[in-house]
Amino acid sequence: MKVYIADEAGFCFGVKRALNLIARLNEKNQNVQIFGQLIHNRTVLKNLEKKGIGYIESLEELDPGKKLVIRTHGIPKDVESELRKQNIDILDATCPFVKKIHRIVEKIDGKKIRVVIVGDGNHPEVIAAKSYAPGADVINSVAEAEKIKKSKTIGVVAQTTLNSDFFKKIVPVLLDNAEKIEIHNTICHATRIRQKAIKKLAPQVDFVIVVGGKRSSNTRKLFEIALEKNPNTFLIEKSSDLYNLDFIDRVSFFKSVGITAGASTPPDEIEKIKGFFNNLENIEKEIKNGRTKRNFQH
Numbered sequence: 633m634k635v636y637i638a639d640e641a642g643f644c645f646g647v648k649r650a651l652n653l654i655a656r657l658n659e660k661n662q663n664v665q666i667f668g669q670l671i672h673n674r675t676v677l678k679n680l681e682k683k684g685i686g687y688i689e690s691l692e693e694l695d696p697g698k699k700l701v702i703r704t705h706g707i708p709k710d711v712e713s714e715l716r717k718q719n720i721d722i723l724d725a726t727c728p729f730v731k732k733i734h735r736i737v738e739k740i741d742g743k744k745i746r747v748v749i750v751g752d753g754n755h756p757e758v759i760a761a762k763s764y765a766p767g768a769d770v771i772n773s774v775a776e777a778e779k780i781k782k783s784k785t786i787g788v789v790a791q792t793t794l795n796s797d798f799f800k801k802i803v804p805v806l807l808d809n810a811e812k813i814e815i816h817n818t819i820c821h822a823t824r825i826r827q828k829a830i831k832k833l834a835p836q837v838d839f840v841i842v843v844g845g846k847r848s849s850n851t852r853k854l855f856e857i858a859l860e861k862n863p864n865t866f867l868i869e870k871s872s873d874l875y876n877l878d879f880i881d882r883v884s885f886f887k888s889v890g891i892t893a894g895a896s897t898p899p900d901e902i903e904k905i906k907g908f909f910n911n912l913e914n915i916e917k918e919i920k921n922g923r924t925k926r927n928f929q930h
């Protein structure tokens with residue numbers, strides 16, 4: 633089988649930066665805890681836990697003796713103020729592209745302009761962004777965009793991992809409800825180039841594998857985009873998910889596979905997937921002979 637990796641896939645700038653910051657603290661033997669899941673990838677989180685770096689979900693769980701790393705998605709403004717008030721030793725690993733959204737919405741809100749955030753209202757990044765403009769409307773569909781109150785001016789931003797095409801669909805709808813629109817395309821560069829790469833690759837291959845965390849927003853967007861271009865698109869969380877005879881039966885007659893990965897997927901996972909398909913015939917035989925039974929138990 634021919635195996636193609638999308639031109640851009642896997643770890644992005646913000647994730648690499650956060651992991652490097654933590655690695656440096658670890659080298660100095662600092663006791664570290666993370667506010668929220670650093671990134672949405674279970675393998676990475678498990679590896680951090682093995683090093684004694686766990687995460688907390690609320691201020692109540694805080695261990696004041698440990699350095700607190702703020703996750704890439706950021707935290708709400710009032711939570712950060714509370715941490716500073718308590719003199720907690722903080723290392724802010726919020727991605728700079730996420731921070732940029734905080735500054736933009738705060739500025740627009742300060743001008744008394746209606747703020748609209750396009751994204752998933754339950755995602756930590758959007759929850760944190762909204763805290764910088766508490767009156768902001770969060771929308772995630774064309775129907776919700778149509779319901780935005782008529783305003784003289786609307787300032788609109790996007791969740792960093794939003795589907796670019798979806799953002800382009802939403803903006804004209806908002807324009808129906810405003811005389812003027814201030815558009816801030818805050819979809820990050822890493823997201824844009826990963827989406828562009830899979831859009832190009834997906835129609836050229838027989839099937840597509842998208843790998844990434846179940847809670848990873850950018851992975852879900854890559855899956856949606858790939859699926860639009862190629863109905864034979866599969867979403868997996870990790871390479872070991874591939875060791876499944878039903879799946880192998882569905883894809884073994886294909887001649888080519890395209891692989892992409894969410895921004896929080898480590899490079900070795902992509903390599904393992906590539907290795908799996910390069911060796912598919914043997915793996916299939918081994919599984920049928922029961923020799924790789926262990927892999928089914930992952």
Ligand code: SF4
Binds near residue numbers: 793822895
């Ligand atoms: S996906 Fe974009 S915004 Fe999110 S961490 Fe990576 S670079 Fe930053």
